[in-house]
Amino acid sequence: MTNLAPLFDRAFEPLAAAVAARCIPGGVLGIVDSDGQRITRAIGAAQLVPNARPMREETWFDLASLTKVIFTTPRILALAQDGAIDLDAALISVLPDLRQYDASAWERKVTFRQCLGHQTPFPAVEPIYTYGRDPDLLRAFILQREWRARDPVYSDINFILLGFALERLSGKTIRDMEPGPGFAWSTKPDVAAATEDCTWRHRVLSGEVHDDNCAALQGAGHAGLFGTAASVLDFAQVLLTGASECSTALMRQPLSATRTHGWERPYDGWSGDALCSPGTIGHTGFTGTGLWIDFDRGKAWTLLTNRIHPTRHFDSGIVALRQAVGDLINGVR
Incomplete structure (x- = not known):
């Protein structure tokens, strides 16, 4: 068994330096x-x-887009594994009202697998929360909107729609x-x-979801999950040991040069650093969170950081920090 302590001590140094430089609060x-x-x-x-308030090991974090891989992806893959959905079927097999007024709309051809791999023409971001506060009305708006098709990019809309499918089923x-x-949809402000x-x-915001669209929808498949470092590591360890009820094969199967089903895979400049093995998957969250499994x-x-506290409009250096930690986790220097 490799002793993780020396490796961990080295990897912790960039985080300590970022806090000392006031790039992030904590x-x-x-x-594991x-x-x-x-x-x-x-x-x-x-x-x-x-x-x-001081940061503690047991502090709860708004995990942001880690919701996509910890909550939504495993549930979609489990449904496919059980035969409840076909990953290559269009979303309308579960969401028949998606663009229901235009039978030829491209949105009606989008599949579960394409959403998992961010291979759809949906926009990267959309301020859905600016269209109102009624979650049912916003769901209808998302389903009926004529989205302008673009080149495929990482898009929250993919996982918002996958979340709608989970809700319907x-x-x-x-x-x-x-x-x-070990996870929750909110937590007490004084422990977050x-x-x-x-x-x-x-x-x-503390203990309530930061993501604007998730807040307006009152829960969505792309964000909203809260957890601690322990709960995130528990989740990762289950995948590492093969004890998950949902097969990890699809989570590791490449769908593109940068993506698997739900997750990112190593590519030049990715968040896990260049020294990760080819068998690594990872994901990040806007609030300053991240998980990588080799x-x-x-x-x-x-x-897990609170890099957007008290504002997102500041260069926290989170990209370089993640890569520096990944570099040292993988034994460099």
Whole structure:
């Protein structure tokens, strides 16, 4: 068994330096291997304004887009595994009202697999929350909108629609679904890492979802999950050991040069750094979160930060920080 402690100490240094330089308020780094060896460490502040609170190893984080891979992807793949859906079938097999007034609309041809791999023409971002606060009306708006087709990019719309499919098949809203062991859809403000001083909700967010569209939809498939470093590492360890009820084969199967089903895979300049093995998958979240799982080397790591507190309009250096941590996790220097 490899001793993770020296490797972890090196990998923690860039996080400590980012906090010392006031690039981010605080963070938690955690690593686990397939033998169950685990280390986590916290540094900095969970909140700066209006009151300061220290970061702790057990601090809860708004995981943002890690929701896509921890919650939505496993559930979609499990439904496919059970024969409840066909990944190569169009979404209208579950969402028949998608662009229902135009039988020839391109949106009606989009498949589950294309959404998982971000291979659709949906836009990268869309301020859905600016169209109203009624979640049912916003769902109808998303389903009926004539989206302008573009070259495929990473798009939240893909996973918002996958979330709608989960809702239709279960008869429950996302927030009424069980989020998974160690996870939640919200948490108490005093145990959470604060995110942004929101300009339209007029308060510092802590323990409630930061993502604007997810908040307006009152739960969605692309964001909204909360968890701790321990719960994220628990999830990763289950995948590493093969104990997951959902096969990891599709999570690791390439769909493009940068994507698998739900996850990213190593490519030049990706968040996990160039030294990751080819058997690594990973994903990041806008709030400053990330998870990487290296199946070839039997280890996973998570870097959870509150890099958008108290504002997103600041260069936190999160991209370089993630890569520096990944570089050292993989044994360099």
